[in-house]
Amino acid sequence: MLSLLLxxxxxxxxxxxxxxxxxxxxxxLLLSIERxxxxxxxxxxxxxxxxxxxxxPRSSSLELVLYTVFHLGRPTNNITTKTIDDVKQRSDIxxxxxxxxxxxxxxxxxxxxxxxxxxxxRYGNNQPLTFSKGVPFAELSEATLGSDVAEKLNxxxxxxxxxxxxxxxxLGSKHDDFSFKVTGVLNKTGTPIDQAVFLDLKGYELLHLGxxxxxxxxxxxxxxxxxxxxxxxNPKTVTAAFVGLKSKLTIFNFSKNIRxxxxxxxxxxxxxxxxxxxxxxxxxxxxxxxxxxWIIIAISLIAMVxxxxxxxxxxxxxxxxxxxxxxxxxxxxxxxIYESLLIGLVAIIGAxxxxxxxxxxxxxxxxxxxxxxxxxxxxxxxEIKVFSIILLSGVLSGLIPAxxxxxxxxxxxxx
Amino acid sequence: xxxxxxxxxxxxxxxKIVFPEIEIDRGQRLLISGFSGCGKxxxxxxxxxxxxxxxxxxKFDGQDYSSMSSxxxxxxxxxxxxxxxxxxxxxxxxxxxxxxxxxxxFSQSRKSRVxxxxxxxxxxxxxxGLDKEVLNTPVxxxxxxxxxxxxxxxxxxxxxxxxxxDEPTSALDSDTTKKFLNEVMETFDASKxxxxxxxxxxxxxxxFDSVIDFNKHYA
Numbered sequence: 001m002l003s004l005l006l007x008x009x010x011x012x013x014x015x016x017x018x019x020x021x022x023x024x025x026x027x028x029l030l031l032s033i034e035r036x037x038x039x040x041x042x043x044x045x046x047x048x049x050x051x052x053x054x055x056x057p058r059s060s061s062l063e064l065v066l067y068t069v070f071h072l073g074r075p076t077n078n079i080t081t082k083t084i085d086d087v088k089q090r091s092d093i094x095x096x097x098x099x100x101x102x103x104x105x106x107x108x109x110x111x112x113x114x115x116x117x118x119x120x121x122r123y124g125n126n127q128p129l130t131f132s133k134g135v136p137f138a139e140l141s142e143a144t145l146g147s148d149v150a151e152k153l154n155x156x157x158x159x160x161x162x163x164x165x166x167x168x169x170x171l172g173s174k175h176d177d178f179s180f181k182v183t184g185v186l187n188k189t190g191t192p193i194d195q196a197v198f199l200d201l202k203g204y205e206l207l208h209l210g211x212x213x214x215x216x217x218x219x220x221x222x223x224x225x226x227x228x229x230x231x232x233x234n235p236k237t238v239t240a241a242f243v244g245l246k247s248k249l250t251i252f253n254f255s256k257n258i259r260x261x262x263x264x265x266x267x268x269x270x271x272x273x274x275x276x277x278x279x280x281x282x283x284x285x286x287x288x289x290x291x292x293x294w295i296i297i298a299i300s301l302i303a304m305v306x307x308x309x310x311x312x313x314x315x316x317x318x319x320x321x322x323x324x325x326x327x328x329x330x331x332x333x334x335x336x337i338y339e340s341l342l343i344g345l346v347a348i349i350g351a352x353x354x355x356x357x358x359x360x361x362x363x364x365x366x367x368x369x370x371x372x373x374x375x376x377x378x379x380x381x382x383e384i385k386v387f388s389i390i391l392l393s394g395v396l397s398g399l400i401p402a403x404x405x406x407x408x409x410x411x412x413x414x415x
Numbered sequence: 416x417x418x419x420x421x422x423x424x425x426x427x428x429x430x431k432i433v434f435p436e437i438e439i440d441r442g443q444r445l446l447i448s449g450f451s452g453c454g455k456x457x458x459x460x461x462x463x464x465x466x467x468x469x470x471x472x473x474k475f476d477g478q479d480y481s482s483m484s485s486x487x488x489x490x491x492x493x494x495x496x497x498x499x500x501x502x503x504x505x506x507x508x509x510x511x512x513x514x515x516x517x518x519x520x521f522s523q524s525r526k527s528r529v530x531x532x533x534x535x536x537x538x539x540x541x542x543x544g545l546d547k548e549v550l551n552t553p554v555x556x557x558x559x560x561x562x563x564x565x566x567x568x569x570x571x572x573x574x575x576x577x578x579x580x581d582e583p584t585s586a587l588d589s590d591t592t593k594k595f596l597n598e599v600m601e602t603f604d605a606s607k608x609x610x611x612x613x614x615x616x617x618x619x620x621x622x623f624d625s626v627i628d629f630n631k632h633y634a
Contacts, residue, residue, distance in 0.1 A: 322521070323489060325569075329486070
């Protein structure tokens with residue numbers, strides 16, 4: 001039967017190929033949407049990695065994750081460095097990186113931190129931050145740039161930049177009495193890190209020496225910086241701190257202890273949980289993707305059923321001859337089912353190979369060009385379910401011309 | 416072997432045909448002749464079980480068509496009847512030998528009567544005057560006369576009890592018609608088989624034992 005089927009399909013090579021290619025195109029679209037959707041969710045949930053907890057002033061976990069990870073909004077309170085020092089003394093902590101937020105540079109948020117930020121903070125699937133040019137800042141007058149900042153503003157190692165007080169540039173808001181020299185540019189991560197300017201906490205403190213209640217009181221040019229006492233630039237407060245624990249098993253106990261810290265109202269959040277909560281809120285995008293997927297599935301099904309019925313219509317004469325020679329309904333149904341299965345399988349396997357190859361070989365290019373990182377995998381359980389529905393529909397639709405052969409009078413069909 | 420009993424057929428457009436009674440046994444050759452549209456092909460289709468009976472009955476080796484489903488009739492046709500269609504009904508993408516082989520592909524009983532399939536196809540092709548070199552040629556590359564012989568070989572393969580031939584010579588000139596009929600009658604096994612052929616050409620009557628002329632029947 002297989003030999004008869006293959007010969008029959010070869011005799012209709014053009015319509016058969018067109019049906020297969022059309023189906024494959026629908027499957028490619030479906031898989032691409034699915035992979036981009038999953039890639040977006042994975043990318044979002046992996047905006048920060050390697051961090052077990054984020055400590056900040058007591059507020060909602062969403063608020064804390066928004067301004068510490070996504071650099072969105074403004075922290076309402078800071079926490080004192082004394083509190084940070086106390087937390088650092090805890091035996092369950094492996095490392096702690098404080099950050100101070102609030103200022104910006106030409107629309108990009110400034111993150112004041114310590115050089116070990118680049119050692120501990122990771123992104124994606126626990127990938128370390130790497131430099132496309134230069135090295136991390138080491139002095140208080142040095143800065144490190146996220147890849148988008150350097151690319152959009154055309155900065156490189158050696159460029160000098162000035163910081164704006166607050167997030168909006170306005171008259172008199174610029175820290176124009178002190179400049180930072182760029183020492184390094186990070187590689188692209190596809191996370192908010194790409195759009196940040198990193199400074200040393202002490203440099204950040206220095207910028208604000210002459211400021212009180214949001215206004216400049218005196219210029220740094222009017223004072224002798226070398227005469228400042230050694231602890232004058234130690235920050236009094238920071239916005240938050242990223243924490244790595246010695247054992248992840250202690251996270252809930254750590255979080256509880258931080259909440260109960262007696263001297264200041266602080267809290268510790270688990271970034272993974274907070275990011276998932278945030279994704280479920282901004283999940284309208286996700287729902288949009290799902291709706292789009294279902295629309296594509298519906299269109300693919302209609303297209304496939306139409307194409308198979310149309311292409312099999314010219315097989316009616318062939319099947320009628322088989323019947324006239326004594327072929328059973330089972331034989332005719334099997335011929336049609338195998339053909340639909342073969343077309344469906346070739347389309348599905350072709351689409352999987354194509355989409356997987358593109359996601360494997362072109363992920364970096366897609367990320368750089370569009371900021372989209374499709375999820376890389378062969379096939380998911382959900383995709384298997386959808387493909388099974390499509391295959392089954394193809395098989396059932398293929399039975400229509402077979403049934404037509406039996407319904408039609410053999411005498412009329414043969415004469 | 417085959418007997419028709421009071422067969423009538425009512426067409427959708429209102430025409431009604433009352434067929435003459437037919438009885439045929441193994442070894443007999445019957446020609447049904449008559450003008451175009453007199454119902455010859457309809458009668459053949461009723462005998463082949465390709466058309467549903469309306470009035471009357473057909474008995475084939477004791478089995479009544481009226482009590483058989485269309486699937487059983489398909490089976491009876493596959494096992495006992497070789498049909499040479501007026502429109503040939505060959506599958507264009509299959510070779511000559513594959514088209515001939517279709518005659519027994521779906522019938523175990525006809526398969527069992529063929530020892531070696533290739534030898535039997537060679538024998539039929541030889542006796543029907545076809546060149547053996549065409550066996551692997553796609554059937555749509557043959558002339559109409561050659562295709563007619565392939566259709567005949569398919570109907571004769573596996574020695575079916577009854578051969579039905581519907582105007583098999585309509586597309587052939589008189590010389591080729593004579594040659595074709597000579598070949599078919601030589602291949603026909605008079606000890607086991609019977610043949611009913613319909614044709615509007617009364618000149619081929621000498622090849623047959625009996626003739627039913629529909630023109631006279633309706634006169």
